[in-house]
Amino acid sequence: xxxxxxxxxxxxxxxxxxxxxxxxxxxxxxxxxxxxxxxxxxxxxxxxxxxxxxxxxxxxxxxxxxxxxxxxxxxxxxxxxxxxxxxxxxxxxxxxxxxxxxxxxxxxxxxxxxxxxxxxxxxxxxxxxxxxxxxxxxxxxxxxxxxxxxxxxxxxxxxxxxxxxxxxxxxxxxxxxxxxxxxxxxxxxxxxxxxxxxxxxxxxxxxxxxxxxxxxxxxxxxxxxxxxxxxxxxxxxxxxxxxxxxxxxxxxxxxxxxxxxxxxxxxxxxxxxxxxxxxxxxxxxxxxxxxxxxxxxxxxxxxxxxxxxxxxxxxxxxxxxxxxxxxxxxxxxxxxxxxxxxxxxxxxxxxxxxxxxxxxxxxxxxxxxxxxxxxxxxxxxxxxxxxxxxxxxxxxxxxxxxxxxxxxxxxxxxxxxxxxxxxxxxxxxxxxxxxxx
Numbered sequence: 514x515x516x517x518x519x520x521x522x523x524x525x526x527x528x529x530x531x532x533x534x535x536x537x538x539x540x541x542x543x544x545x546x547x548x549x550x551x552x553x554x555x556x557x558x559x560x561x562x563x564x565x566x567x568x569x570x571x572x573x574x575x576x577x578x579x580x581x582x583x584x585x586x587x588x589x590x591x592x593x594x595x596x597x598x599x600x601x602x603x604x605x606x607x608x609x610x611x612x613x614x615x616x617x618x619x620x621x622x623x624x625x626x627x628x629x630x631x632x633x634x635x636x637x638x639x640x641x642x643x644x645x646x647x648x649x650x651x652x653x654x655x656x657x658x659x660x661x662x663x664x665x666x667x668x669x670x671x672x673x674x675x676x677x678x679x680x681x682x683x684x685x686x687x688x689x690x691x692x693x694x695x696x697x698x699x700x701x702x703x704x705x706x707x708x709x710x711x712x713x714x715x716x717x718x719x720x721x722x723x724x725x726x727x728x729x730x731x732x733x734x735x736x737x738x739x740x741x742x743x744x745x746x747x748x749x750x751x752x753x754x755x756x757x758x759x760x761x762x763x764x765x766x767x768x769x770x771x772x773x774x775x776x777x778x779x780x781x782x783x784x785x786x787x788x789x790x791x792x793x794x795x796x797x798x799x800x801x802x803x804x805x806x807x808x809x810x811x812x813x814x815x816x817x818x819x820x821x822x823x824x825x826x827x828x829x830x831x832x833x834x835x836x837x838x839x840x841x842x843x844x845x846x847x848x849x850x851x852x853x854x855x856x857x858x859x860x861x862x863x864x865x866x867x868x869x870x871x872x873x874x875x876x877x878x879x880x881x882x883x884x885x886x887x888x889x890x891x892x893x894x895x896x897x898x899x900x901x902x903x904x905x906x907x908x909x910x911x912x913x914x915x916x917x918x919x920x921x922x923x924x925x926x927x928x929x930x931x932x933x934x935x936x937x938x939x940x941x942x943x944x945x946x947x948x949x950x
Contacts (some may be wrong), residue, residue, distance in 0.1 A: 537898040538883065541602055541922060546574050546594055546879070547938040553594070553610035559583040559594075561927040563938050564625040564699045565910045572604055572912070573597040573636065573671045573703050574926055575613070575625040576938055578670035583935050585673050586648050589621040590614065591640055595671055602914055602922045602942060614640060614665060621645045622663075626697035626712050628754045636667040639680075639696045639712050650736040653717060654729075658684060662694060664753060683747050686758035691716035692740070696747070699780050699847050699908040701781050704789070709810050710749040713781040713791050716761070719740050742775035744793040744803070746811045759811030762791060765818045766801050774818065776803045778845040784889045785865045790848070792869065792890070798825030798842035802871075804890050821846075821884070821893060824874045844878055846871030847925075849909035851945060856920055859887055866949060868926055869893065870907045878905045878934050881927050885949055897948065899925055899941055905934035912942060921945045 522716050547560035554560065557578040564575040577591040591614040596606040614622045626639045642661040643652065654657055662684065665677040684691055696714035703710050722728045731738045746759040764773040771936035779793035789807040791814070802821040805814045849871045859866050866885050873882035873896035880897035881904035907927035914922065923943045930936025 522846065537901065538943055540899075541942040541944055542604070543941045544604070544606070545937045545940060546596075546606065546940050547578075547592075547925065549574050549937070554578075555588075555610055556580065556938070557592075559901050559935055560938050561928060562624060562906055563697045563908050563936055564627055564697065565908045565926040565940070566627050566629055566700050567598060567910050567912050567924070567925065568629045568670060569634065570598050570913075570915055571670045572598055572910070572924070572940075573627065574938075574940065575627060577623055577625070578610075578612075579617070580880055585623075586643070586646055587621065588616040588645055589623055590616055591622050591625050593671055598912055598914060600914060604841075604912075604940070604942075611671065613638065613671075613778040613794070614663075616645060619645055620661075622697045624714075625718065626699065626701045626714070628701035628710050628712070628753075630704055630710070631703055632708060633668075633752060635752065636671055637701075637710065637749075638665050638667075638674075639663070639701065639747075641695055642666070642716060649693055649717075653740055654732045655692060655737050657690070658692055658694065660693065664694070664756065666753065680747075680756045683756050683758050685766075687716060687745060689716065689718040689741075689743075690759040691718050693717040694745075695778070697780060698845060698906065698950075700849075700910065702781050702783060704783055705812055706787070707810060708750070708752075710753055711746055711759075711781045711789060711811060712748070712756075713744060713779040715742060715744050715777045715779055715793070728811075741773075742777050742796055743773075744776040744779040744791055744805065746781065746791065748811055760807070760813050762793070762805045762814045762816055765805075765816040767800060767818060774800045776816070777843065780846070780848045782787060782848045782850045782867060784850065784867070785863050786889065788889070790867070790890055792819075792821075792846065792848040794843040794845055795823060796842050798823075800842075802843070802846065806890075819890070819893070821869065822873070822875050824872050824876060824878050836884065844872050845906045847907045849910040849911065849923075851911055851923060852921075853945065853949070857946070857949060863887060868909055868923065868948065870899070870909055870927070872904050873885060873898070877903075879903050881907060881925070883923075883925065883928060883948055899927070900929050900939070902931060903934040904929040923948055
């Protein structure tokens with residue numbers, strides 16, 4: 514692969530780490546979509562947490578615009594850039610930055626999770642609100658959640674957005690009431706036959722204790738003591754008007770079935786056989802990612818560990834000595850079911866392939882890579898490098914080029930940089946034949 518990238522606009526060249534490694538995927542294009550300090554990004558210190566979808570020839574790239582720092586608290590907006598997908602797969606990005614939901618003096622907004630309603634064409638976006646300066650550590654010790662869970666809608670492909678709807682009451686339906694909940698982040702899905710919208714996410718909740726007063730004292734020093742993490746879903750059967758809680762996903766077990774992983778950020782996909790699949794980050798530095806499967810569209814799940822390695826930051830033999838209250842390993846990843854060209858269909862008649870993206874490294878957030886599975890997530894290919902340098906959160910999208918004979922493109926929107934994982938957010942596109950070849 515060449516060390517150069519296709520340039521599609523001023524100051525929008527992807528900062529490739531120079532390498533001659535043949536394992537790096539060939540890219541159709543690479544463009545910086547969100548850049549602090551640019552004409553559209555001058556109000557923001559950092560852009561983080563990407564999400565993307567493509568609808569009617571329009572790409573909609575969302576992220577958090579963090580105004581003061583890269584930290585997870587402080588004033589944060591959810592912002593959007595739109596780009597028109599051309600016949601050859603090029604994308605013409607609009608210079609205007611749309612502020613979908615803005616922070617105020619009292620609240621910040623986070624974790625964009627968009628989905629298209631196939632019936633109406635509406636863009637439905639779920640997100641969360643927190644007190645503007647509250648950290649997760651300060652929220653997790655409260656007696657109950659201090660956040661809102663909201664849904665907002667656009668009927669014109671992201672140009673204008675209606676007033677948000679508060680759907681926080683869905684927390685009351687969850688098996689374990691969350692102290693902190695977050696959707697996604699990244700794209701949500703709609704089941705093909707039923708039309709059910711599925712938004713995967715994660716919940717942090719308090720475990721039962723025989724000595725609650727003692728735990729409250731310990732929490733003043735170790736706020737995450739006695740707190741567990743698991744993935745969960747919410748769903749809508751009416752195009753995003755009303756939302757319900759699906760089954761909490763009981764986390765996969767390990768250590769001779771005595772412990773459960775702390776499943777965290779997650780995304781969902783519909784498998785070729787119609788089942789719902791949820792792939793989750795695990796916060797434990799010595800455990801791989803988690804897969805969960807549902808045959809009833811989220812009413813029940815079975816979970817298992819995968820062979821997908823997480824970046825942990827510490828050697829695994831040392832991680833065994835880290836208590837649960839200090840676990841914060843892993844990284845968000847993205848999952849997508851992608852339709853294959855006819856000549857690439859499997860011998861078993863499988864017309865789709867499952868694609869996964871994350872930093873493919875055991876120790877650091879670097880080496881953004883793609884893996885594929887042709888057996889519904891049971892086994893995965895080796896990682897194919899998208900970007901070998903510092904990189905973190907990502908979201909995958911099928912770029913549907915209009916007309917027959919157009920390229921079958923995969924897009925990966927991800928955080929990266931030369932020295933840091935959060936210098937900007939880049940969209941790389943790939944011909945699916947290069948990804949599965």
